[in-house]
Amino acid sequence: MSTAADREPTPVDGVDSLIDQVAEHLGHAVPPEWQAALRAVPRHQFLPDRLWLRDGAGGYAVCDRVHEPHRWWAAAYSDMPLITQVISEDDTVVPTSSASAPGTVIRTLEHAKVADGMRVLEIGTGTGFHAALLAARLGEKNVTSVEVDAALVEQARANLRRAGRAPAVHHTDGALGWPPDAPYDRIIATCAVRSVPPAWLEQTRPGGRVVTPWDSAWCAFGTLTLTVSDDGSASDGSFAAFG
Known part of the structure; x- marks a missing residue:
């Protein structure tokens, strides 16, 4: 028994x-x-x-x-x-x-200031958990996620189906963003970069935000937040080191 x-x-x-x-x-x-x-x-x-x-x-x-x-x-x-x-x-x-720590995921989403009705592009699908949280908050049609690893794409899609979620997940180089669904109110990356790909700024609405993990020669890891201006440049950037 x-x-x-x-x-x-x-x-x-x-x-x-x-x-x-x-x-x-x-x-x-x-x-x-x-x-x-x-x-x-x-x-x-x-x-x-x-x-x-x-x-x-x-x-x-x-x-x-x-x-x-x-x-x-x-x-x-x-x-x-x-x-x-x-x-x-x-x-x-x-x-x-x-799979990222949930606390890190939620802190990133707070940095992004996600609100009802926004359209979000996620860079780096991974397991699909982050995309599922966004879909639960915003609705599946407002969430697009891209992943460079084909095996991870298939596994994430299976995970999302099992959880009853269906955001769009595409196999592509995240540095290219996903032009077919642009522009986005938010672009949120789960992978660290040392320079922000131009495509991310081009695919973000004026006033929208780009949030990404960041590393450099002087800082091992942190979160970079940028606001995109009318001319497509990024301004009002902030950086929060992970502690």
Whole structure:
């Protein structure tokens, strides 16, 4: 006979805790609209059954949902990035794709100042979780996402279908944006850049915002926010280092 300890958890067990963790990350309560999105988009549906978690020794160890359901579930509903795809180089596990920490995702969306009726282009679909949150907030027709990795595109589409979401996901180089659906009120990147591709500014409405992770020789990682002017240039930029 199975017991409560044997039962695999459910989203109800994790989402409230996740929202509390995200609030701690933000330093304030999660806005109601993003709380609703987090409840409507179960994070576990965007994760593979095999994750790679930090092993405490500078590397990564496999966490398999079948063999360690409670550990896997705790990771799924924790506010931390999760490695979802790796390659092996000289017997070393090298991450090639990850699911961003939900707190980082929500902070990015706050920087973007997303509002009802806006049309958003996401650069870097990854697992599809970020696109699903946007779709839950804005509606599927207002969200377009692009991804350079063909395998990730197919997996993200499958994840989105499983979660009942259907934003447009396209396989292309994110530096090119997605001209067919332009212009956008917001362009939000999930991948770091050292210079903002001109296509992103060209495809953003005047007054719209571009938000992207940024790295440089003087700063390892942070978020760059730009407002696009009538002439297509970017102004009023702000930078927030990740701490």
